[in-house]
Amino acid sequence: MLKFSIMKRSDDCHPTIFLMSIIQTKSVADQVEEVLRERIRNATYLAGNRIPSESELSDELGVSRATVRTVLAKLAVNGLIIRKQGDGTYVNARVQEVSAHAGNLWDLVRLIENNGSKASIQPLLISEKAASEKEAQVLALETGEPLVQFKRLFLADQRPVILANNVVPLSFFRVPLEQIDGQLHFREILHQYCHQEIGFVITDIHSALAADEVRQVLKNQSALTVLELHMAFYSRNNQPLAVGLNYFDDSALRLSLVQAWS
Amino acid sequence: MLKFSIMKRSDDCHPTIFLMSIIQTKSVADQVEEVLRERIRNATYLAGNRIPSESELSDELGVSRATVRTVLAKLAVNGLIIRKQGDGTYVNARVQEVSAHAGNLWDLVRLIENNGSKASIQPLLISEKAASEKEAQVLALETGEPLVQFKRLFLADQRPVILANNVVPLSFFRVPLEQIDGQLHFREILHQYCHQEIGFVITDIHSALAADEVRQVLKNQSALTVLELHMAFYSRNNQPLAVGLNYFDDSALRLSLVQAWS
DNA sequence: AAGTGGTCTAGACCACGAC
DNA sequence: TCGTGGTCTAGACCACTTA
Structure with a gap:
């Protein structure tokens, strides 16, 4: 019924809106969000102007x-629009160029794409290793228990920007390591090969001197420092x-967050 | 009416709840949020258990x-609870110790307090300065125009953790600089002395070698690097x-974010 | 089958801003 | 005063999990 209402008016919209409402059975709210984001992107709603x-x-x-x-509230939290009681809702131009909207800090691919670059993943190493003391502690295992290690390089327009190191307990894997596609999103790896879904992620952000190995891989001659993102994934x-x-490599990629007030 | 319903049952709750509903005219949703946060804090709802x-x-x-x-949705975004369709809502113990919930990254006082420390602000310098090229660009001014510079040190339990440097165009100020209370929240400074309200903040996170001056002020002997938070405040x-x-100083204070999935 | 959270509606009233 | 966003309600139906 709701979907139908949008479809009826699909001639007003970009054709992809129409397709999506057939191919995917998105929620009404998600469809509305798509429509509004598209209208902001293609300047149907002009930057700084009031929307209906x-x-x-x-x-x-x-x-x-x-x-x-609910949709407008979400867009306001992301800073895309500014709402004023008694007045109206305005498009916020300034925010559109910003990369990480906090919600997707752990999704490195989206973070790169939000920066306006094409993201790709280059697997460097997928192998077994023994759990270090610290890894064992976070994963609630014993030190030395077998893990699977994913060392991967994330590229923004072919330029290396993030060296990612993830470890997963070996016991989670339902398939031999040889069958793993190292170019998948990490979320997909956990889903397809471990039948596990990510519930939440805790990320600690640190500053550190770049080790020689890291600098070589990131081809970063100029900057001596890197941001370290320490992540813990939970179901x-x-x-x-x-x-x-x-x-x-924060000299190659902006890590920026938008925070809207109230 | 709604407030009344909560007041009627205030004997079930912590006394402060009752007071708040009289002193402040908070929204019903905010009051409900307070009640639920308190019940999680004082283990009325046990970690890992299902709530009503x-x-x-x-x-x-x-x-x-x-x-x-709406309240449960907010708590879920902050990772405090985990919702499962067809099952129930569970308390997430793991997240309670985390510092920054993304929404308050720019509120340094709250960030320190969320880390479990007592926050204080020590003003080092409040003075006029000329706008640098970069500052002028962000503030939409000409290079060299007069700014007011706030150099302040944030302490966590008396330990210096953040050296903050903020500049505001001098033309915003309605009072002489001598009358400024340098210990106020930055939001309050803009509000009281400039009659300006913060609408949103864009923060870029960078890693850098700590300059000698910075290391001295932060009394940071061990770590060579610091996190640089580049912030732009907009109305x-x-x-x-x-x-x-x-x-x-990320060796003294955790900068951590929680990201809940869906 | 029963109970949970997920989604959506229609309508009400309020607080605020601009005219 | 009028229109806007802010808040809240009561009730409907759906999707999912668990037993």
């Missing part, structure tokens, strides 16, 4: 005002899934 | 299920308000 009111949008798109509001059941240590 | 269902909570607290849901009208350059 909540009631107008809910009439036009054939959804309730509550649904429109929705609070079970530790993986530990990540990522070396981030 | 949405319907039970809405009955008990006398609010609609929708209101309960809700998209007007640039201030530029910040903060040196963050």
Whole structure:
């Protein structure tokens, strides 16, 4: 019913909107979000200008005002729009160029793509190793228990920007290591080969001198320092899934966050 | 009406809840959030356990299920609870010790307090200076125009952890610089002395070698590197308000983010 | 089958800003 | 005063998990 309302008006929109509502069965709210993001991207709603009111949008798109509001709230948190009580909702141009919206800090591919670059993953090493003391502690294992180590290089437009090091307990794997596709998103690796879903991630950000090995791999001659992203992945059941240590070349890629007030 | 429902049951709750609902006129959702956060904090809801269902909570607290849901959604984004369709909502113990919940990265005081330390601010310098080229660019001014510079040291339990450097155009100030209280939150400084409200902040995170001056001030003998937080403050009208350059001693204070999936 | 969270609606009232 | 976003309600239906 809701989907239908959007489809009826699909001639007003970009054709892809129409396709998506057939191919995927996205929620109404997600469809509305797509429409609004697209209108901001293609300047149907001009930067700095006021967009239609909540009631107008809910009439036009054939959804309730509550649904429109959940979408607008999400866009406001991401800083894409600015809402003013008693006045209206405005497009925020300044924010569109920003890379990480905090929600996707751990999704390195999206982070690179949000920077405006083409992301690719180059697997360097997939092999067994024994758990270090620290790894064992986070993963709730004994030191020395077997892990699978993923050493991968993330490229932005062919330029190396992040050296990622992730380890997963060997016991999670349902397939031989040889069958693993090292170019998949880490989330996909855990899903396909371990049948595990990521529930949440805790990331610690540190500054450090770049080790020689890291500098060589990142081809970073100028900068002496790198950002270290220490990540711990957990399932929705609070079970530790993986530990990540990522070396981030902040001279090649911006790590920026938007924080909207209230 | 809603407030009244909570007040009626205030004998079940911590006394402060009752007071708050009188002193401040918080929204119903905020009051519900306070109650739930308190119950998680004081282990009324045990870590790892399931909390009452949405319907039970809405009955008990006398609010609609929708209101309960908006609160639970917020807590889930912060990682404090984990929601499972068809099952229930669970308390996530792992996340409670984490410092920055992305939303308050620019609020350095809250960041320190979330780390479990007592925060204090020590003003080092408040004075006029001319805008550098870069500062002028962000603030949409001409190079050399007068700024007010705030150099301040943030302490966690008396230990220096962040050296903050903020500049604001002099033209914003309605009072002589001598009257400024350098221990206020930066948000308060802009509010009280400039009548400006922060709409959003864009923060770039970089890694850098610590300059000698910075190391001396931070009393950081061991670590050679610091995190640099480059911040740009804007009003809700998209007007640039201030530029910040903060040196963050990541060996003394964790900068960690939680990201919950979906 | 029962109970949970996920989604959406229609309508109400309020607080605020601009005119 | 009017229109905007802010808040909240009551109730509906769906998808999912568990038993």
